[in-house]
Amino acid sequence: MPRQPHTSAQTVSLLQALLARPDQWHYGYELGKQTGLRSGTLYPILIRLAEQHLLETRWEPPQRPGRPARHTYRLTAEGRQLARGRLAGAGTARRPPAARPATEGAG
Amino acid sequence: MNPSPPARRPPGTGPEPAAHRRARALLACAVGRLPEDRREWGEAMLAELDQITGRVRALAWAVGGFRVARLERRHHRQRQQGGPLMAGRARTTGWAAALLWALWAAMTTLLAFEFPTLAILLGLAGFMLARLLRLWPEGVAGTLVGAGMVCLLIGLLNLGGGRPCTSSTAASLSGILAAPAGQASSCGGIAPLPLLAAGSLLLAAGALLYWASARHAPR
Numbered sequence: 209m210p211r212q213p214h215t216s217a218q219t220v221s222l223l224q225a226l227l228a229r230p231d232q233w234h235y236g237y238e239l240g241k242q243t244g245l246r247s248g249t250l251y252p253i254l255i256r257l258a259e260q261h262l263l264e265t266r267w268e269p270p271q272r273p274g275r276p277a278r279h280t281y282r283l284t285a286e287g288r289q290l291a292r293g294r295l296a297g298a299g300t301a302r303r304p305p306a307a308r309p310a311t312e313g314a315g
Numbered sequence: 316m317n318p319s320p321p322a323r324r325p326p327g328t329g330p331e332p333a334a335h336r337r338a339r340a341l342l343a344c345a346v347g348r349l350p351e352d353r354r355e356w357g358e359a360m361l362a363e364l365d366q367i368t369g370r371v372r373a374l375a376w377a378v379g380g381f382r383v384a385r386l387e388r389r390h391h392r393q394r395q396q397g398g399p400l401m402a403g404r405a406r407t408t409g410w411a412a413a414l415l416w417a418l419w420a421a422m423t424t425l426l427a428f429e430f431p432t433l434a435i436l437l438g439l440a441g442f443m444l445a446r447l448l449r450l451w452p453e454g455v456a457g458t459l460v461g462a463g464m465v466c467l468l469i470g471l472l473n474l475g476g477g478r479p480c481t482s483s484t485a486a487s488l489s490g491i492l493a494a495p496a497g498q499a500s501s502c503g504g505i506a507p508l509p510l511l512a513a514g515s516l517l518l519a520a521g522a523l524l525y526w527a528s529a530r531h532a533p534r
Contacts, residue, residue: 235363235366236359236360236363237363237366237367237376240376246375246376246379247360247363247375247376247379247380247382247383248378248379248380248381248382248383248386249379249382250379251356251359251360251379251383252382252383252386252387254356255353255356255383255387275365276361276362276365277362278359278362278363278366279355279356279358279359279362279363
C-alpha cells in the first residue's frame with residue numbers, strides 16, 4: 209500500500225511550525241531555524257505543499273529600500289486541516305514548538 | 316503567486332561580505348539549474364540569504380540549493396513522463412527493454428542448467444546496467460519477476476515427470492553436451508525443487524523491490 213503523503217518527520221515538523229501561528233506569514237529562513245531543517249530539505253517540502261494548494265505563498269515588499277522582496281508562506285484552510293490531522297497522527301498535537309518573538313510574522 | 320525577483324543590494328548599504336558573495340554566486344548557480352516553473356522558489360532562497368548571518372550558515376544555505384535543484388529536476392522529469400517511477404522512459408527505450416529481455420532469458424537458462432553463480436553475476440551486471448540506463452527500478456524488478464516465473468514454469472513442468480539426471484550424466488550443461496545424445500534425452504529432466512525454490516525467491520524479490528520503490532517514490 210502506498211505511503212500516506214505528508215507524514216515524514218520533516219514535513220510534520222514544518223506543519224507544526226506553520227500551524228503554531230496559522231494566520232501569520234512565515235519566512236523560509238525562520239521556518240528553517242524553527243524546524244532545524246536545512247534549505248535543501250525545507251524548500252522541496254514547501255514546494256510540494258504549495259503545489260497541492262495546502263500552502264499559500266506571497267512576495268512581501270521589501271521593508272527597507274534596496275532590500276530584496278521576501279517570499280512568505282502560510283497554510284491554507286485545507287492545509288491547516290491536513291496539518292491538524294497529521295499532528296494528531298504523529299502524537300505531537302499537544303507539543304507545539306516553543307513560541308518565539310513574533311519577528312517573522314509578516315501580516 | 317506574484318513573482319517579484321529580489322532587488323540587488325543598492326549603493327550605500329555597504330559591501331556584501333566575501334563569504335556571502337560566494338554563497339550568493341553558488342546559490343545563483345543552483346537556481347539556474349531549476350526547471351523554469353520553479354525559478355521563483357530559487358529567487359525566494361536567494362532573498363533569504365540576506366537574512367543569514369555567518370559564512371558557514373550562508374554556505375550551507377547555498378549548498379542546499381543544489382539539492383532543491385536536483386530534486387525539482389527529477390520531479391519535473393517524472394511529471395513529464397506521467398509516472399512516479401521510470402516507467403515512461405522504459406517504455407520509450409526499446410533497445411534497453413530488449414537488452415533486459417536477453418538478460419532475463421540468459422539468467423533463467425543459467426539457473427535451469429544449475430549455474431547459480433553465473434546467474435547471480437549476470438543478475439548483478441544487469442542491476443548495474445539498469446541503474447546506468449535509468450531503467451531502475453522497474454527494469455530490475457521486471458527481470459527478477461520474469462526470471463522467477465520461467466524458473467517456476469520449468470520446475471512445475473518437471474514436477475513428477477521423469478527422474479532427475481544424476482551428476483555423472485547430464486545434470487549440468489557440460490554434462491548434457493558431453494553425454495551421448497541418447498543418454499542425454501533419456502534421463503528424465505531437471506530436478507524441480509531447486510528451480511521452484513529459486514523461482515519463488517526471484518518472484519518474491521522482484522515483487523518486493525517494486526513495492527519498496529513505489530512506496531519510496533517521491534510524491
